[in-house]
Amino acid sequence: MTVETSAILAHNIQRIRESKGLNRNRCAVGAGVGFNTWKGWELQWHSPRTHHLPNIARVLECSVADLFVNDEPPRVKCDCGQWVEDPGLGGKCPKCGRIRVEFDPPLTAD
Ligand SMILES: [Zn+2]
Numbered sequence: 001m002t003v004e005t006s007a008i009l010a011h012n013i014q015r016i017r018e019s020k021g022l023n024r025n026r027c028a029v030g031a032g033v034g035f036n037t038w039k040g041w042e043l044q045w046h047s048p049r050t051h052h053l054p055n056i057a058r059v060l061e062c063s064v065a066d067l068f069v070n071d072e073p074p075r076v077k078c079d080c081g082q083w084v085e086d087p088g089l090g091g092k093c094p095k096c097g098r099i100r101v102e103f104d105p106p107l108t109a110d
Pocket of ligand 1: 078079080081082093094095096097098
């Protein structure tokens with residue numbers, strides 16, 4: 001799995017879950033994994049193994065293909081772990097309030 005594909009997958013798992021109003025714990029139980037495993041998928045600490053994909057799709061009530069769709073506006077991941085719709089320079093993370101001043105690293109404190 002490429003880095004880009006991993007990022008899309010992580011992004012979609014979180015996006016679809018939130019769009020359905022599901023919490024991580026419920027999804028993790030439904031997919032037969034631990035809470036930290038699910039959280040790690042969303043935060044891109046690690047990628048799901050292939051055999052997990054059908055279970056993820058089932059608990060998110062979508063198709064496996066939906067997990068790999070890349071039609072969202074670009075997002076960046078803040079240092080705090082929050083996904084932020086790419087706010088461009090000067091944008092703020094809604095979770096920790098850090099201001100995005102550079103592209104790489106995307107967010108810096110203060
Ligand atoms: Zn943040």
